[in-house]
Amino acid sequence: MILSILAATPIAGALLLALLPREAAPHHRAKYVALGVSLITLVLSLVVMAKFDQDAGGYQLTEKHEWIKVFGAYYSLGVNGIGITLILLTTILTPIVILAAFGDRLPDPKSTNAYFAWMLAVEGLAIGAFAATDAFLFYVLFEATLIPLYFLIGSFGGPNRSYAAVKFLIYNLVGGLLMLASIVGLYVISARQGDASFLLSDLQNLDFSTNTERLLFLGFMAAFAIKAPLWPLHTWLPDAAGQATPGTSVLMVSVIDKIGTFGMIRWCLGLFPGASDWASPVVIVLAVISILYGALLAVGQDDIRRLIAFTSVSHFGFIILGIFAFTTTSLAGSTLYMFNHGLSTAALFLVTGMMIARRGSARISDFGGVQKIAPIMSGVLLVAGLSSLSLPGLAPFISEFLVLAGTFTRSIPAAAFATLGIVLAALYILIMYQRVMTGPLKPGNEGVSDLDHREMASLTPAIILIVGLGFFPQPLLNVINPAIDDVISHVGKGDPAPKTPVNIDDSAAQEGGHE
Amino acid sequence: MTAFWCLAPIMVIAALGLVFARKAVHAALCLAVVMISLAVLYAAQGAPFLFAVQIIVYTGAIMMLFLFVLMLVGVDSSDAVKETIGGQRLAAAIIGLIFGVTVVLAVGQTVSGVVVGLKAANGNGNPYGLSELLFGKYVLAFEFTSALLITAALGAMVLAHKERLTTRHSQADISARRMREYAESGRHPGPLPAPGVFARHNAVDTPALLPDGSPLESSISDSLVARGQVRDGFEDDIDKVVEQLDDDEQGLGGEK
Amino acid sequence: MFDLQWLLIAIPLASGLGLLVWGKEGDRFGHLIGTVASALSFLFGVVLFASLLGKDGEDRSQSTKLFTWIDAGSFHVDMGFTFDQLSGLFVLLITGVGTLIHVYSIGYMAHDERRRRFFAFLNIFIAAMLTLVLASDYLVLFLGWEGVGLASYLLIGFWQHKDSAAAAAKKAFVVNRVGDLGMALGIMLMFTEFGTSSIHAVNGAITGASGSVATALGLLLLLGACGKSAQVPLQSWLLDAMEGPTPVSALIHAATMVTAGVYLVVRSNGIFDASEAARTAVIVVGLVTLLAGAWIGCAKDDIKKALAGSTMSQIGYMMLAAGLGPAGYAFAIFHLITHGFFKANMFLGAGSVMHGMNDDVEMRHYGGLRTFMPITFATFGLGYLAIIGVPPFAGFWSKDKIIEAAFGQNVWVGLGALLGAGVTAFYMTRLMIMTFFSEKRWREEVHPHESPRVMTWPLIGLAALSAVGGILLVSDWISEWLEPITGHAEHEELAIPAIVLTLIITVVVLIGVAAAVFFYNREPIAAETPADSSVSIFARAGRHELYGNELNDAVVVRPTRHLTRFLVWFDGKGVDGFVTGVADRLGDTSQFLRKPQTGYVRSYALTMFGGVAVLVLALLAVTLA
Amino acid sequence: MNEYITLSLILFTIGCVGVLVRRNAIVVFMCIELMLNATNLAFVSFSRQNGNLDGQVAAFFVMVVAAAEVVVGLSIIVSIYRARRSASVDEASLLKS
């Protein structure tokens, strides 16, 4: 029940906002209502976290009701370690985004209610998608998230927003519809083998012929690969992120796109382990291409938002690489990466968004020497940037390293090429930072003021989490690990054993008795 | 079979005439030929009732309706020779040929040869057999053809019937009104001058000329004015008339 | 007590972070807090080191696990530290020299409005560097490794308003990242091979693995070391890094951080011992860098860059020593320590000179400063004597041992090292002459003066250490001290007696000095840098840092830039172009397909009739098929 | 029997082509009537072949339907003619693409 409440709270908040009278005054009630609702959701998610038994593994806090009998679709929710991590990410980011979006200048000042209502809708649907344990329910929520994002991009973005919105929607819809074909196929196959059911637990027991499994896998994978932009299906992201407001970009890249990678773990690996294994060489190659390609393109961007979008393409490459390397290490890394990337990208998008709003331009070449007049902003940007380039000591490093280390045990070339990405990451972040923040103050930037208290309040949690998780990732990893073990054992791929194993206990003893 | 071989060529020719006749009336007549020939073929195939209905309903009623409408639209109306849509005729011919050859070869020539014949079915007479079906098996369809007929009647009413919106005035009413108007406003009670009077042309679109040579607008039908079909350029004509009159005067003067 | 060794790191880290977060109110005391934190760390380090001295050989490695850092899947890393003979020495060096430099910086940075932040960065650097040396796991080491990289980045680019500083900082970071690539891959390889990245475990188990693994690991770690220690081919960032404030150059780019590569090699002695090839690579890298750095040092007129070249060269010595295996590890560390003293001393001296010369770094604008800055001159002079290896100063002992060991390995290597010693003497003498001797070539409005005491005291302290640093070698203490870690080295007998070799070295050094005096004291030194065309090809190459940047540009930077441009084009026109192309074609198709909708009912009928024909034919075709 | 069906098909096809090439709406409509008549011929012929009267009933229904259709069709044509003073189907082409 608690999961339903968790998902329903933001939705209810969105409806409430839709019903509130539209105001044009500078102080909108809507903003505070939205913030309040998102904070309540955050508290609820913490309650969920507290109720979640870290050691037990499996799906917990489950609930199940028959939904559409003919289809065998159930309203069935439950979280495992992976799901709860991403739910937590969602509930943490939404208040941050909403608080940061207080200052967004909307094309139509009367649309504030809609703006925040859509944001809450995104949150609710995303939570639902992360918690769904029924393929049909998942699909519905997965696709439904497109609508609020579509309106968020299309109504509130930059001058080219409607193009970006349509591109976003169509791209994702193509993927989603291919997945629909697979969902339909699952139904037919499940109905042939007894009563139709979309429950994850039932679907996992289906017998597929090899070809069927591969085809169904491809349908799911297409949707997820577009959502978590995998080269060459990524081109919607830079356009969308380049036009959307920072808050929208955060929700899109940090939360919604995660449903793609999350879906790969839960649905691709969960339902089609054989096909996933079959496809893994290709996916790994594409992931590595994504990593390098996204990074190189980020280097070549002049629009800050597009740059961040391309960094995300690169990062999603890492996540996907980790998933399809099929080791506990890489998979745990990928899961953690989803969380960390969410935080770091959120920080990046938000702080650059504030910068861009002040300057009135997103072109890197329009900036210069900003740090002199806005040192705090510069500091935050640097921390966010460093986290994006996976500096050790910041959260993304751990996940990136786990992905690479895990991949290395499976495929040295893939890991080696992927590791090149860390050099390029340094390039794209530092070049951007250098050109924007350092050097003499460029004319036109005089009006860029430093962050105010509200903005700092919105960014601080993200920064604290980025630093904190860099040193203490274990609370999350403890939650993730049992779920990862489940997945890997389901896929039937154990970790490759070390070639020259070291008896850790012995060596620890030798190191001196100060355990 | 004799009837068939006699009539078949006639029917085909008549049908082709329907396609090729320039004048709509000719086409209608061709169609009538086909229909009557068909009626004969019906009779030859054991369908005497249909023979009658074909003559009465089709040739009698339906064809008449067609002809009425043709009259309404203009008996002389005929298609222009030039085809407006490029390639239409050629395409129609080719597709028609393909379709015709296909169905004739594939269907017409492969109909199973076994003919049961209607001896048994027409045992109690053809109308009886038909009515048995009509009021038995197909009674529902039969009933619902009434819906068709009502629809048709309703449709004709809707599209063609103009309901009178004002009460009809009797002749007495009208003359009384005219006289009253004459009394009140001095409006001329008599008929308006006919167009073309004292004009160069006596066409309806040419206004009558007053004795001073100026045109009388009211002599032309309102609808022509509304459509802008009043003959223009008549001022020029008047000039010519004036010229002519001048010439006459001069001529007269010359005589003086 | 060793359980508390994390305090070594935590004190400066807390201070650093606190100073950053603390607002403007912290400006008044920030520098003091930073200095105190560093000093506290030093004192604690001294205490720990002293208690280590009191223990038996086996107990001198004190490990402590703080918490489980990462435990994901089969990957397990503890946040653990090891205080042993090697890291103990480093702790003292880092915190000791670091504290002196903190003190110096109080004066040096007195007029900088962002001084608080400078101290925060210094503190963070100290913490990261200590993490690096104390780490008992390669991944923790990597944390420190990148931490110092970050601190270096922040400090090089401290004067961000200068474009050159920002660019140098970025360059340092990016080049280091290339090295990190090696480090990271190395750690992954360890994980794959051994299932752990504990330094102790890996070095212990390496003998069980195949030789190629050891070689691969060695080379990968060497790549990391090259990046951090500015060894060829990743040397190019170091000279640019001189854009940072001088104390930074002293602390990070002379005394401590850049020697991390040497530390890494020594720390990973197990791996390098297991692979001849890897060691050879280290030697080659060391030797090449040694000579290249010296060469550059000869040609630079910028005092800091000359010193930076010298640093490269000296680290080359250390690398060379480290590559010699057990015979050289201890001497590498020994030279590292003495170098830390004298090079920090000289950098700070250079800073002092610049302080007096309105931040001018051009030696051609100096001259005759010995009378105006006596303390600086005296301390710098001691450092000079130490670096060129004049007995009995610190450098003499350490360098002598390395050259000796090099001859033990291979005559050519030995000769190279020897040549380096001569060149070192040459360029350092040149530097001394151009700065402190010769005639005044000052710019207008320059009034050279001695620096305040807060700056000179650290100079005096370091000078003293430079003078007496050789004491560590008394009765081979350093070798024995480190032996549990580096392993015992069999003394190889040289072809000639050691004392003769020492003499030869001294002679070579003197020749170098003489040559410099000959060239630079004979006629007045031009106040303007001679044009490239008027100097020898050697000088020209040296000035251009042996064309390292140009090479990088040609081989890496420009191709990457072109690739990036191509990819941007390709992404727009190719990948996205394909998608938009499909969309456009659909639009065209749409326009095309709406054409038959002409509005003429007869053409509709024609379409239908055509459809009928096709449908009939299609269905009839079924029977044919 | 073949010949009746063949005749019916030929008439049907001619009707089709007529619909396609004639422009006067009334003539077009007459062509459709020709097609209906051809169909009736088929019905009647098949009726004889099958030996039941269902086909003849069908032909009868077709006639009734045709009557109704003609009324509706002609009234539409007349109303168009009133508006446009033309019964050409080609002129009614406002709605397109």
Next chain:
Amino acid sequence: MIATFATATDLPDIAAPDIEYALLAPIFIIAGAAVLGVIVEAFWPRSSRFLVQTGIAVVGIIAAFIDTVWVFQDLDPVKDASHLARGKIAAEGALAIDGPGVFAWGILLIFGLLSMLLFAERRLEGGLSGFTGRAADAPGSAAEVEAIKHRVEHTEVFPLALFALVGMMLFATSNDLLTMFVALEVLSLPLYLLCGLARRRRLMSQEAALKYFLLGAFSSVFFLYGIALTYGYSGSFRLSDIDVAVTNRSDSENMLLAATALIAVGLLFKIGAVPFHTWTPDVYQGAPTPVTAFMAAGTKAAAFLALLRVFFVAFGGSSWDWRPTIVAVAIITMFLGAVVSISQTDVKRMLAYSSIAHAGFLLVGFTGAYIGSSDSSRVTSTSSILFYLTVYGVSSIGAFAVVTLVRDSGGETTHLSKWAGLGKKSPLLAGSFALFMLSFAGIPLTGGFIGKWTVFSAAWSGGFWWLVVIGVLVSALAAYFYVRVIVLMFFTDPVGEGPTVAAPSIMTTGVIAVAVIVTLGLGIIPGPVLDLAQHAGAFVR
């Protein structure tokens, strides 16, 4: 010849036909309401005739609907059927009152009711209905002005629509081809007439009527010839007899195939499948919008039922012959509908092409030809199409209802450019339209999604998984133009003053509200309706 005319006296009596009035009551109620309407037309005073006609139509439809529900519940399961089937053959075999058929009655009546409410809307034209006052007047003539002045109205539209509704209901349940033909005409003729009765843009309206009529007649002749050939092949019009003949396969197979093709032509014409779709855009655009709504929803539903019935019951035995061709038609229809709508600039035309695309999707479900089995409750072709038709019909009536409200001085403004910025002007209305568009696009949480899902699953069950893939790709294509409309309404600034939104009466508002609720409701809890559709079972033979 004389012999055939026997004297009447010695002939046996003709047995009175047995008609199950209780089962057929819904049809008779509507037919009665229509006839009553005609009578009212003749005798009721003009002043209140409109209200009375509206009342008769609405009450009649509601009564029929209630009766339909009752009939549906009382359908008896067919014994010994290989598949779950309910109902029986009625009216001397003319009609099959079975689950799908009665379900179709239900949705047809709902469509009829909603459309009648749109017919009855009189607030938009200043107290006059959307139909021309006097159709006999030439457009733009003085007589027309006079008619408007006198506020005359054609209240005949109600009985006409009811007749069409009767035709649709008959069409959906006809069990023999002859009844089916008559039903086809009963449903078509009133629609031909209704199309030409628009108040505004009368020339276009008349043109639409002419085109619809000529093409409709043309197609029905093909249909009829198909019937003739079928009759020639099987000797009967009864679907079950044809099935027997088809299953036994006599030698003249060519005739069967040609018959199948020609019958398909007539039915495909009615559902607007390519290449028999050409009338759709023109007629949808030209016809009065309420009529378009009625036509779009009702005709498609009725024709699909007939199509299913003919092809599953009569030609089920030769499904391997016709399925490949229908697959091709389905693909082309989906594709063409989706692609051409991209470049449309008129809302009604765009909706017309969208309806073509939907016909394609429905055909996808149809070609699956999955008729279920008695031991599985898997979605069948029939139930999927029934569900899809429900959703599509209600959504499209809602969409057309919205179209009637967006106006300028010349009446409805259907040019898309005039719709720019509608979302700012009237968020609720634009939101409803957006919802319908999303439903058409098949976005989850709308009924359209469930509909798509069901037809695709039916196709897959029938073995056409690749057709499903094509289908989803085309849906993505189709989504593009729906999305474009949303862009236009919400993300684009209005040109000039922008559109005006007329304030409708409760009737149009109610229709839109119902459509919104149904569209959303069927998206979120489709279970009940799906169960009903599934419960309807297979066709009775």
